Amino acid sequence: MIHRKTRWALAEWKESEEGAAKQLCERLSLPPLVARLLVQRGYRDEESARRFLQADAADLHDPYLLSGMEAAVHRIRKAAERGEKIRIYGDYDADGVSSTSLLVHVFRKLGLQFDYYIPHRALEGYGLNNNAIDLAASEGVQLIVTVDTGISAYEQVEYAKTLGIDIVVTDHHEPPEKLPDACAVVNPKQEHCAYPFKGLAGVGVAFKLATALLEQPPLELTDIVCLGTIADLMPLTDENRILVRCGLEKLRKDAGCGFRALAEAAGIELPSIVSTGVAFGMAPRINAAGRLDHARRAVELLTTDDYDDAMLAAIHLDTLNKERQRIVDTIVKEAEEQWLSKRLAAEEAGEDPPAVIVLGGEDWNVGVIGIVASKLLERHYKPVIIFGIDKETGMCKGSARSIDGFDLHAALTECEELLDHYGGHQAAAGMSLHRDNLPMLERRMSELAMNWLKEEDWIPKTLVDIACGLEDATLETISQLALLEPFGVANPSPRLLFQHVQLADKRAIGKEAKHLKLALGSGRKLLDGIGFGMGEMAAVMPQGCRIDVIGELSINEWNNQRKAQLQLHDLHYEPAPLTAFPTREQFGQVYQMLRRLGEAPERGLAARLSEHIGLTVDAVQLMLDVFEELKFIGLSNGMYITAAAPEKRELASSERYRSAKEKHDRLHALA
Known part of the structure; x- marks a missing residue:
């Protein structure tokens, strides 16, 4: 038996939704599975579904719908006219780095006199601080534009006024009750702000400011917006979906030298990059700068036009990220030791940890x-x-x-x-x-x-989108699932449940047999499944049994062949109750077959023997398990090997035999 690792929570599907899904299938030429997922995620009618699938830059909202945008643009243009020195003030995480880098590109294009400043995580901490404002004043700064920070900096804004420095705040964090009295405060989450989308990242708000200043969306900078939005775990819906999709396309076709260098250092294939490549390949390296060194290293990478400089910066960030991984591993090990000590101490005291x-x-x-x-x-x-x-x-x-x-x-x-x-x-x-x-x-x-x-x-709970059948796992359907990309927060890659599917084949693969390879279905209609770190489960499930699996569909390309594949998240297998418990004679019959074979591959053996003896695959697998427990046979490197001179032992001395017999007798008595 293999128990679920998590609680499976299947999203509710109402019969009334079938009609909406059918309409989307017909009107948008979508496979049933894609249509059902759209309906389930709230896109029930043709217009909303089409907008979700096809929205582009033309569907971006007017930046002047953001409260404070007009005042922000006016103050920055005023600084440009007067030749005032402007300082971009950012944050040290990937969103802050992206926001800062985006405005660097925009202010360069506008010909402004400016520089940027990001506080040191360990020495200064998060947000505006008075020492940084003193430094700005001493260096002739007359206007500070914050990005991804500032919404809570009431006292710092007041202090800046005493030094003759104006501040424009752009941020996306939750506003406090008392907002800073700045020249302008741009944040879609302000109560009085009627902006139609509240989920922008800090870099998204900076992009809206850039759009207003340039009088058109700077789509050439959406690769930077994509990085910050994904890294900051913002919902990939509405405008974020458009910006991230545009940014991924920019990365695939026309990445700037900073991103090309970062991809080379990280081993990322840009032509095929998706949101997970940004989240797990690029973002950690950008974040590593602020964690272990200074975030300006990452800004330098994203704002340079010199590929050699970019490559040096990317290598530095990659090195920092490796060091970050080493430090994390060390702390995790020490933390686990501390936690073990606490648990043991609680146990000795007769208490719960x-x-x-x-x-x-x-x-x-x-x-x-x-x-x-x-x-x-x-x-x-x-x-x-x-x-x-x-x-x-x-x-x-x-x-x-x-x-x-x-x-x-x-x-x-x-x-x-x-x-x-x-x-x-x-x-x-x-x-x-x-x-x-x-x-x-x-x-x-x-x-x-x-x-x-x-x-x-x-x-732990696993949210499951839809229960479906193997007939849904076609190459065409999986290709069309890509229409739902980019995947991320609020738009996850679909998790699908396949119930009571037949296990046609299974084996442990990879180094030390750590991973699980399955073939699900029967005949020629088979779906490959791959479960990383699940290799030990291969020995538990007999070929031909029925299992429930949860996973994500993808296309596996190998040797110019494309096949549907299910990446397993969790599975459940429970041996079916035996309607007829094997007799001692049948045990003896199977054992004699095994002796004649001498050795035989584990894979498919239970199914082949069941055909000869007329029992179910589960019944024959029980026999094999009992024989292995009694050491009549052994299992080595995927081969069952019959013992040459086994010790004589009764079947009832096997715990596996007794447990199965008791369960069968109990169910039979109830019937």
């Missing part, structure tokens, strides 16, 4: 603790808070990640008397406090988790 994982280390780099928290959450599926502790002051900077159902921000609010600062949302948060308060924070957060979460909340 903490419901929230709270760990810290004096030499843990605060630039990567969020990644560490994510890795521990994935392994243990508990809310996690990881702290870097200052040895001298005892102050701790923490980064938290949560599971569904546990609101980190609400929990931290309940513990705010223990904290110096905190902020975030349901799934992720940051905080600072003194190390003396760590034990109490762990205790309070764990109590809240136990009170707020139900038993099922502690089991």
